[in-house]
Amino acid sequence: MTEDRRPTLTTVAQRAQVSRQTVSNVLNTPEIVRPETRERVLRVIAELDYRPNVAARQLRTRRSSVLGLCVPPAADGISGQVLDRFLHALTEEAQRGGLRIMLFTAPDDEAEIREYENLRATTGVDGFVLANTHPRDPRTAWLAAHGVPFVSFGRPWDRGASSHPWVDIDGREGTRAATRHLLDAGHRRIAFLGWPEGSGVGDDRLAGFLAALDAAGLGPGGVVERCEDGVPEGEAAARRALVRDDVTALVCVSDSVALGAMTAVREADLADPARIVAISGFDDTPVAAAVGLTSVAQPVEDVAARAVALVRAQIHGDPVDTDRQVLIEPRLVVRATSPARH
């Protein structure tokens, strides 16, 4: 097709039997066009492969309606599944709000910042959604300093960190609910299987466990065994905790650790059928449902909805009508691994 024969707004309007303004509305403010008309116009646009005004509109509005999201290069075992669920929910929520999600990847924080530069310059991405914030995170500081709209799934973990819009799950409340559930079921000696000290998320989950013991008059302190995240690691930590004969319940920092604990508990049950040890996990991954593991569910749909609202407001320069920092309560899902004590 030569330059001259490219379809124009007028060609589309004629073929779809609508005004040029209607075609323009379909492309710029589709919500004000009747659905049947919108579909007819879109069909004609597709037939003619009419596309130039994408770029022209972007040139005019300086907006792409695209959000960037960095995903890790490969899937990350059982715990990485929460991020994947968030990604699906974010796509849906963004689309509902007239935005799209563009994925990219980077091996570390510095490379991710270079991709921010790249994406702003070459693809015109309007803003970013960050997952997996961590202590001493240079990414949020860079985005704030450059005035780029963004929101993070995860709060800033440094004390005195500059405030920025974020949405997070209240992990402390999650383990508190799990521990309270086990206390209500009659357990008195409960151990926590946690990650090594220093991860914001892990320390927060431990704090909820300790708070629940305190509130039940069983604090301060409690049995705590630490391990890296993983199934064999969880199994070993559970064995260490179960050396104490009076421990009858394990609150685990993740489903991976809980899955390992289930193996250790099965052995302990075989050795002493009178000893029933209850277990709870965290994240409510598909495997938790599959093996009947009580777990703490992260409502990623709520996180996605709030995150899209927060970044959208910044892009449009609207006043942010929700709180700029949102902490969402998780939900305990009770299954077979946390029976009442008999």
Add this chain to the structure above:
Amino acid sequence: MTEDRRPTLTTVAQRAQVSRQTVSNVLNTPEIVRPETRERVLRVIAELDYRPNVAARQLRTRRSSVLGLCVPPAADGISGQVLDRFLHALTEEAQRGGLRIMLFTAPDDEAEIREYENLRATTGVDGFVLANTHPRDPRTAWLAAHGVPFVSFGRPWDRGASSHPWVDIDGREGTRAATRHLLDAGHRRIAFLGWPEGSGVGDDRLAGFLAALDAAGLGPGGVVERCEDGVPEGEAAARRALVRDDVTALVCVSDSVALGAMTAVREADLADPARIVAISGFDDTPVAAAVGLTSVAQPVEDVAARAVALVRAQIHGDPVDTDRQVLIEPRLVVRATSPARH
């Protein structure tokens, strides 16, 4: 900022102390610019928030370098994890080839086709990657009819379907390898736990099982129990298969089904400690590694690399130098659930 004070190519070139051509190269053919220079220019572009030529370039080249991928609205249990792993791998491969992945969602095939129209018209997406092709799939026909570059992860399942570029995993070869492995381990009476007849993927996996039995002189036919995908469904199907006392191994169509089978087998082992039943799954999901399940791994990285190459060639109008249809061999991962028969 007023219209007049927007940064220009010249402003960027001056600030970065390079020629205007170098700035243009960084944006259009970054691979020919020295990395240090490229980074310096990108840093200046970010500082100045220089963006207009994104749209201008798109206007000139009529290319966005963006591929659309439709993701299901919510995570899909254990079996959905292969798609998520593919998504990560695709992001990485696309980025390596100068392309980005844009996500969208649609409740059904018709809605997905409307989004194709929408994305072509409003965001200028260059092409699409489809996952989860199925019999009577209207999406591939639409894309082919409209001359839109695309590739599918999954072959067309209809006999006589029009050919289009696709990449798929050879599921038949996967179950054949799993069955051969169990035969080599000394098992003679092996059952297949499969999905109801009519799913292309499921029928293909059953065919591999039957072919391996045939090749070993144990065919034609074999013990086949069918169920919907899921853990409790797999458990029930395994119970039905284990009614036959001579069955000592189960080849499962998915890790979900295999996980259910593991529970049924554990019970059978308890009832008769002399009976050891081997199990293999399919997909090598994180849970398979976690519970020691022998499974068939889908090399999604290879699928992603071939898919990007196939769609990229169409976008650039290059001759497609790889096969337009690519079948990739999966890999058997042997773990604890498939011990040799003693």
